[in-house]
Amino acid sequence: MSKTLVQPIGQKRLTNVAVVRLKKHGNRFEIACYKNKVLSWRSRIEKDIDEVLQSHTVYSNVSKGILAKSKDLMAAFGTDDQTKICLEILEKGELQVAGKEREAQLCSQFRDIATIVMQKTINPETKHPYTISMIERLMHEIHFAVDPHSNSKKQALEVIRQLQEKFPIKRSPMRLRITISPESLSSILEKLGTWHGDIVAKEESGSRVSVVCELDPSLFRECDGLVRTLQGRLELLSVSVHAEGDTSVDRYDEFNEDILPSMPKEVSEASIGQLSERLEKQSVSKNKSSVGEVKQNKCNTCNALVGDAKQYREHFKSEWHKHNLKRKTMNLPPLSAEECLADVDLGASKEDLKEYSF
Structure with a gap:
């Protein structure tokens, strides 16, 4: 017996449908899900099974719509309860994309x-x-x-x-604060020199000395062990330190x-x-x-860089994007902003000629 999987109109086949497959007892069992929901279910973010499964049906082949036989389900899972079997496949199966x-x-x-x-x-x-x-x-x-x-x-x-x-x-170095006794300061400074660490600041407060330094991340464990040995305290101020001030990073x-x-x-x-x-x-x-900007968002519909996150959102409301979206549905290549403006003007002129033609 076979049954074709009913999919929403306007969706391409197997684009939004994810197949989770489990081989057990010599047979292959599959369920039809939404891929993003499968990942959410496994990370315990999604808790509604109806939002994960397209149908509470176990298939032997989803793409062909072939249902699994009841005797095979009983032999492999010990039950023919489709929902329970779907849950097991969802947890143990392999996601096919x-x-x-x-x-x-x-x-x-x-x-x-x-x-x-x-x-x-x-x-x-x-x-x-x-x-x-x-x-x-x-x-x-x-x-x-x-x-x-x-x-x-x-x-x-x-x-x-x-x-x-x-x-x-x-x-990039990490920034640390080392708090120790004045007697142990020389040992720490000597070790920092060996590690090629940079001392940013040094303060004395009562019977304790605080040293802020920048050190290679690979030396953190060794530094932590040394500070513990000297009965000091180690604080992590920054995981990654970059130079302050303006820089033309775009030049690279x-x-x-x-x-x-x-x-x-x-x-x-x-x-x-x-x-x-x-x-x-x-x-x-x-x-x-745009000097100093690290990230440029790209619109795949218009095939163009459209700036930062704010400009990216505004771009989706523009006539340029909407026009290219219409062209995309007709399998036409995208136009640049200037070409789009000319194409819209041409279309408007044709509409005017139709209106005044007899």
Whole structure:
């Protein structure tokens, strides 16, 4: 017996339907869900099963609409209660996604990893972070491939290690406050010198001395152990410290492929300075008024960058976006803002001619 899965009008087949599959007792069982709801259910955000399942029906093949046989359900689950079986498949089954959905997931995770890398790294010369677009290009340069089964933070740390082998980039230091007795101060200062830590401030308050310093994150555990040994206290003030003040981070956004040659693991300060100077000379800013902005939102319908979050929201209300949305439904390519204006004027002229024609 077969039954075709009824889907809402206007939705492409298997675009908004996610299949959760479970193989048990030599048979394959599938249920039809919404992908975003499956993830929400497993993270215990969504609690209404009716918001997760498209139907309380167990299939042997969702795409073909073939229902699972009752005897197979009894043999595998010991019951023919469809809802109970759906719950078990939902918890233990494997989420199946289409090729485009998988590609979208990988692109999203790639962006997340690049964002983490940007937040945790700086240019050794300027002490400022690179832009997100620059980090993404460097990741493509080292041919980084996303592992969908691995944590984004873990992969970001691996990316930083690989980038340090070829490009002038380093982990941004964390800012710590160390509170100890005056007798132990010399030991701490000596160790900070060994670790190449920067002392930001030093204060004395009664019988205790407070030292604010910036240190490489990889040395945190060792520093914490030393402070505990000296019976002091360690406070984490900032996980990632970037240089204060204005900086033209967009100057690193545009560069030619030959600007960033492969570099040895130990990059000299002179090499870093030369590379930064070449980047500054070669770069061409697309919009001088956008200096300091890290993120530019892109409208896929209009195939154009539309600025920050506020401008992005306003863009969706514009006639330009609405016109391109109509063209998209007719499988026509998007127009630029100027082309869109000309096309609308042309359409208005044709309507006027129709109105006055006899």
